[in-house]
Amino acid sequence: MRFDLPTPGFSFELLATLGHARAGILHTPRGDIETPVFMPVGTAGTVKAMTADELRAPPLDAKIILGNTYHLFLRPGMEVMSIAGGLHRFAAWDRPILTDSGGFQVFSLAALGEIDDDGVTFRSHIDGTKHRLTPEISMDIQRVLGSDIAMCFDQCPPGDADAATHEVALARTTAWAKRCRVAPHAPGQAVFGIVQGGIDTQRRLRHMDEITALDFDGYALGGLAVGEQLADTYRILDQVAHRLPAERPRYLMGVGTPQDLETAIAAGIDMFDCVMPTRNARNGYLFTRSGPRVNIPNAANRTDLGPIDPDCPCATCRTHSRAYLRHLYLAKEILYARLATLHNLTFYACHVRAIRDRILAEGERA
Amino acid sequence: MRFDLPTPGFSFELLATLGHARAGILHTPRGDIETPVFMPVGTAGTVKAMTADELRAPPLDAKIILGNTYHLFLRPGMEVMSIAGGLHRFAAWDRPILTDSGGFQVFSLAALGEIDDDGVTFRSHIDGTKHRLTPEISMDIQRVLGSDIAMCFDQCPPGDADAATHEVALARTTAWAKRCRVAPHAPGQAVFGIVQGGIDTQRRLRHMDEITALDFDGYALGGLAVGEQLADTYRILDQVAHRLPAERPRYLMGVGTPQDLETAIAAGIDMFDCVMPTRNARNGYLFTRSGPRVNIPNAANRTDLGPIDPDCPCATCRTHSRAYLRHLYLAKEILYARLATLHNLTFYACHVRAIRDRILAEGERA
Numbered sequence: 230m231r232f233d234l235p236t237p238g239f240s241f242e243l244l245a246t247l248g249h250a251r252a253g254i255l256h257t258p259r260g261d262i263e264t265p266v267f268m269p270v271g272t273a274g275t276v277k278a279m280t281a282d283e284l285r286a287p288p289l290d291a292k293i294i295l296g297n298t299y300h301l302f303l304r305p306g307m308e309v310m311s312i313a314g315g316l317h318r319f320a321a322w323d324r325p326i327l328t329d330s331g332g333f334q335v336f337s338l339a340a341l342g343e344i345d346d347d348g349v350t351f352r353s354h355i356d357g358t359k360h361r362l363t364p365e366i367s368m369d370i371q372r373v374l375g376s377d378i379a380m381c382f383d384q385c386p387p388g389d390a391d392a393a394t395h396e397v398a399l400a401r402t403t404a405w406a407k408r409c410r411v412a413p414h415a416p417g418q419a420v421f422g423i424v425q426g427g428i429d430t431q432r433r434l435r436h437m438d439e440i441t442a443l444d445f446d447g448y449a450l451g452g453l454a455v456g457e458q459l460a461d462t463y464r465i466l467d468q469v470a471h472r473l474p475a476e477r478p479r480y481l482m483g484v485g486t487p488q489d490l491e492t493a494i495a496a497g498i499d500m501f502d503c504v505m506p507t508r509n510a511r512n513g514y515l516f517t518r519s520g521p522r523v524n525i526p527n528a529a530n531r532t533d534l535g536p537i538d539p540d541c542p543c544a545t546c547r548t549h550s551r552a553y554l555r556h557l558y559l560a561k562e563i564l565y566a567r568l569a570t571l572h573n574l575t576f577y578a579c580h581v582r583a584i585r586d587r588i589l590a591e592g593e594r595a
Numbered sequence: 596m597r598f599d600l601p602t603p604g605f606s607f608e609l610l611a612t613l614g615h616a617r618a619g620i621l622h623t624p625r626g627d628i629e630t631p632v633f634m635p636v637g638t639a640g641t642v643k644a645m646t647a648d649e650l651r652a653p654p655l656d657a658k659i660i661l662g663n664t665y666h667l668f669l670r671p672g673m674e675v676m677s678i679a680g681g682l683h684r685f686a687a688w689d690r691p692i693l694t695d696s697g698g699f700q701v702f703s704l705a706a707l708g709e710i711d712d713d714g715v716t717f718r719s720h721i722d723g724t725k726h727r728l729t730p731e732i733s734m735d736i737q738r739v740l741g742s743d744i745a746m747c748f749d750q751c752p753p754g755d756a757d758a759a760t761h762e763v764a765l766a767r768t769t770a771w772a773k774r775c776r777v778a779p780h781a782p783g784q785a786v787f788g789i790v791q792g793g794i795d796t797q798r799r800l801r802h803m804d805e806i807t808a809l810d811f812d813g814y815a816l817g818g819l820a821v822g823e824q825l826a827d828t829y830r831i832l833d834q835v836a837h838r839l840p841a842e843r844p845r846y847l848m849g850v851g852t853p854q855d856l857e858t859a860i861a862a863g864i865d866m867f868d869c870v871m872p873t874r875n876a877r878n879g880y881l882f883t884r885s886g887p888r889v890n891i892p893n894a895a896n897r898t899d900l901g902p903i904d905p906d907c908p909c910a911t912c913r914t915h916s917r918a919y920l921r922h923l924y925l926a927k928e929i930l931y932a933r934l935a936t937l938h939n940l941t942f943y944a945c946h947v948r949a950i951r952d953r954i955l956a957e958g959e960r961a
Contacts, residue, residue, distance in 0.1 A: 274922060278929040282910075305897070305922040312898045313918060321914050531671070532678045544648075548687050552679060556640060556671040563644040563932050 230595050231256075232476035234446040236419040241447075241478050247592030249471040249497035252585045255447075255478050257377050258417045259317075259325045262292040264478060264499040265585055267490065267577045268327060270507060273300045274320045277507050278566040279574070281322045288542045289575045293325040293377070295502045299334035302370050303353050303360070315375030315415075327502070328376035330367045330409075330423075332383045333451070333483070344384070346401060364405040368412035368420075376418060380449065381409040383423040388456025395427050403439045410443050419446035421480060427452060428461040430468045437469060447478040450498075454484045463492055471497035487516065487580050494584050506577045510569035513558055516576040517541075523551070525569070530555040543575035544568075596961050597622075598842035600812040602785040607813075607844050613958030615837040615863035618951045621813075621844050623743050624783045625683075625691045628658045630844060630865040631951055633856065633943045634693060636873060639666045640686045643873050644932040645940070647688045654908045655941045659691040659743070661868045665700035668736050669719050669726070681741030681781075693868070694742035696733045696775075696789075698749045699817070699849070710750070712767060730771040734778035734786075742784060746815065747775040749789040754822025761793050769805045776809050785812035787846060793818055794827040796834045803835060813844040816864075820850045829858055837863035853882065853946050860950050872943045876935035879924055882942040883907075889917070891935070896921040909941035910934075 231242040238258040245252045255262040269276045269284060271294045276284055284291040296316050305319075313319035316326055335341065335351045342350035348363030367382035382405050384398040402425050414420060422445035426433035441448060450469065453462050466481070470493065473479045480500035481493050490501055506516070515523040517538040523530070525537075536546035537554065545554070545568040557565035597608040604624040611618045621628040635642045635650060637660045642650055650657040662682050671685075679685035682692055701707065701717045708716035714729030733748035748771050750764040768791050780786060788811035792799035807814060816835065819828050832847070836859065839845045846866035847859050856867055872882070881889040883904040889896070891903075902912035903920065911920070911934040923931035 273926045273928060274919070275928050275930040278933075280930065280933070281914075300926075304926055305918070309898055309918055309922065313900060313916070319916075319919055319922075321919070532675055534679060548647075550679070550685075552671070552675055553640070553685055553687070556675065556685075560639045560670055562639060562641050563929055564641040564646065566929050567644075567646070567933070 234419060234477065235444055236417070236446050238417050239419045239446055241476060243475070243595035245589050245592035246595050247588045248495060250494050250584075250588050250592070251497060251499060251595070252588035252592065253478075253499065253595075255499070257325050257419070259323070259377050260292060262325060263582075263585060265490075265494045265581050266292060266500055267581045268293050268295045268500065268502040269574050270295045270297075270502055270504045271320070271322075271326075272297045272504075273304065274316065276570075276574075277511070278563075278570045281320065283571060284322075284574075285324065289571065289578050291324070291574070291578065293327060294322065296326050296328045296374060296376060297334060298328050298331035298367060298370050298374065299338065301374060302331060303355055307370060307373055311373050315373065317375060325377040326374075327378040328371045328374050328380065329482070330380040330382040331362050331370065332367070333385050335362055336385055346404065364408040365412050368409050368414060372413060372415045372418065375415050378419045378421055378447070379414055380421050381406045381423050381445070383425060383451055385425060385452045385455065386427065388427070390427060392429070395425075395429070395432060399425055399432065399436050399439075403436065406440055406443055406445075410445070421445055421447040421449050423449045423451040423482070424469070424473070425452045428457050428465055430465065433465055433469045434472065437472065441474055445477070447480060447500075448473045449480040449482050451482045453481065454489070462489075466493050466496040466498070473497065487577070490577075490581060491584060494581075501581070506573035507570050510573040511566050513569075515554075515569055516573055518576075525551065525555050525558050527555075537572055538576070541572065541575060542579070543572050545572040600785060600843065601810055602783070602812050604783050605785045605812055607842060609841070609961035611955050611958035612961050613954045614861060616860050616950075616954050616958070617863060617865060617961070618954040618958065619844075619865065619961075621865070623691050623785070625689070625743050626658060628691060629948075629951060631856075631860045631947050632658060632866050633947045634659050634661045634866065634868040635940050636661045636663075636868055636870045637686070637688075637692075638663045638870075639670065640682065642936075642940075643877070644929075644936045647686065649937060650688075650940075651690065655937065655944050657690070657940070657944065659693060660688065662692050662694045662740060662742060663700060664694050664697035664733060664736050664740065665704065667740060668697060669721055673736060673739055677739050681739065683741060691743040692740075693744040694737045694740050694746065695848070696746045696748040697728050697736065698733070699751050701728055702751055712770065730774040731778050734775050734780060738779060738781045738784065741781050744785045744787055744813070745780055746787050747772045747789050747811070749791060749817055751791060751818045751821065752793065754793070756793060758795070761791075761795070761798060765791055765798065765802050765805075769802065772806055772809055776811070787811050787813040787815050787844075789815045789817040789848070790835070790839070791818045794823050794831055796831065799831055799835045800838065803838065807840055811843070813846060813866075814839045815846040815848050817848045819847065820855070828855075832859050832862040832864070839863065853943070856943075856947060857950060860947075860954075867947070872939035873936050876939040877932050879935075881920075881935055882939055884942075891917065891921050891924050893921075903938055904942070907938060907941060908945070909938050911938040
């Protein structure tokens with residue numbers, strides 16, 4: 230079953246379901262994205278340590294990456310991005326890009342100034358300069374970046390926020406979503422709405438109804454994995470994800486571990502992004518198919534001539550030993566970050582692809 | 596004309612000469628090295644920021660890289676290197692490697708302890724631990740590393756050393772060269788002697804006679820570009836390089852700028868290594884065929900969508916703009932170091948290859 234999305238050129242094809250889990254294809258003007266999909270995070274115009282060629286090469290074969298509006302807005306700034314003709318050209322990445330709205334970073338990274346119903350004033354975490362983001366400004370930045378999927382500007386309360394804080398944030402997020410829905414966007418740019426509501430199921434479902442009524446191209450769950458208990462995250466996923474519109478892609482923002490992804494896919498999620506594979510790689514944590522994560526500086530790896538993961542098809546595992554990677558890590562060599570990032574991103578890609586294959590093999594044709 | 600070198604499996608083929616300049620091929624058991632050649636420096640088991648695949652890929656196509664005995668001896672250390680089966684296997688590099696002797700780093704990087712006629716005691720620049728290098732220990736480390744070309748352990752006085760210091764260093768370097776000549780080395784491992792003597796021509800020539808009498812596979816000029824005036828460097832090159840044995844490869848250690856290489860090749864040098872292209876790249880300095888080096892953080896590059904060098908065949912110049920590179924540099928992105936290093940190393944490779952082509956085209960067949 231193939232569903233046209235509101236934005237011309239975009240459609241979502243549902244191939245199979247297994248319980249709430251779905252396997253499909255998000256068709257975009259810049260290429261097809263097999264779902265479920267993990268999107269590597271390219272914060273500042275680069276997936277850290279990686280070239281576009283490496284991201285595109287199988288077995289990693291990333292079909293879409295994420296760019297951060299907040300970071301790119303501050304540096305290199307919109308004059309450069311505009312002259313460069315958008316983020317694809319600037320970073321020489323020809324496949325789809327999803328940009329977040331900047332909201333999450335304003336609330337987590339920046340020195341927050343006033344927040345009101347119109348928008349947010351904040352100071353840059355780079356140089357302290359004062360800036361303002363509103364739904365219209367966020368959409369305009371994303372228009373200039375030229376991402377294939379833009380996200381609504383939302384307010385994401387912390388995991389321990391009280392009910393009153395949530396209610397204010399929800400009302401604002403809905404009002405801002407309405408403004409984002411009508412703001413100009415780039416040709417061929419889809420827009421996703423974001424459902425907030427913390428870990429209260431009824432609040433989540435109520436907000437879901439408000440946001441889905443606005444008819445976005447896709448829907449995201451925001452405000453999860455922001456400090457709440459994992460059991461609460463999983464409960465919300467179980468109770469909310471499958472209730473999001475079946476004919477639209479569903480995106481869980483900023484999550485998570487390989488287990489989180491598996492749980493969320495079972496709950497009905499199609500798209501993911503997270504800095505975990507890239508950041509963990511740089512910090513010495515490498516994922517393996519069998520057994521726990523490898524902490525590469527551990528003495529056990531000192532003379533270990535085997536790969537990080539003998540079942541991994543990535544160039545790092547096919548070429549290099551744990552002993553070599555440990556040496557590069559301890560010597561603070563740039564090559565370490567490259568090899569480790571390539572491995573962890575390939576691990577995530579293979580992990581999600583294996584789940585997708587299982588849905589296609591064991592599920593019902595949709 | 597092809598000359599067998601003392602170590603079986605090695606020969607030096609002289610193809611053409613143009614004045615004192617030479618074009619040739621250094622044949623080694625692990626592959627041929629067209630000379631003149633620039634050897635990228637792989638200090639600690641990696642040419643910083645680069646994979647072996649990138650180094651091997653045309654147009655960079657590095658035929659030989661350098662490894663640092665001092666660094667590898669301290670980290671990962673010889674137990675790891677021995678278990679790994681040597682540097683080629685450890686770093687997954689299948690082409691030739693030249694290792695220095697560790698002498699230069701002991702005198703420049705480490706906290707120097709006592710130096711006597713037997714060897715040098717020093718403290719590690721990493722953790723302050725105390726170590727000792729002698730000619731025999733240096734050769735044994737290089738034997739375990741399994742480099743294709745090992746260098747004699749020598750004493751390199753600073754550029755402003757007085758005559759007495761030079762005389763002590765020369766006598767020691769000759770005595771140590773004799774010990775290196777008879778020390779065990781790895782099968783298929785050539786050994787090069789090092790000529791010291793600072794900027795005094797007669798002293799240089801006298802030491803050259805002492806070292807060349809020992810019949811090494813090749814000869815290096817050490818102790819240049821260590822603080823002396825450039826005119827003195829060039830004078831020594833002009834007066835000494837072409838007097839080194841014509842049937843052996845001639846190696847100028849740790850030099851230098853593109854102009855230095857051109858001058859040294861004209862004087863008769865065949866081989867070079869220097870951290871300049873890699874280190875300059877990381878520090879924001881990028882070489883160009885026309886005009887001065889680019890200082891990438893300069894504001895002039897902010898919205899410049901052109902490449903670093905329009906005539907450069909490297910992937911960086913074929914893919915990315917100055918504006919993007921400047922952004923990555925300012926954002927301290929790892930990708931910057933990769934792209935910049937690839938460009939500068941390609942620049943050096945093309946620079947030396949162009950000079951070689953000119954010698955072949957305009958010179959006399961040898």
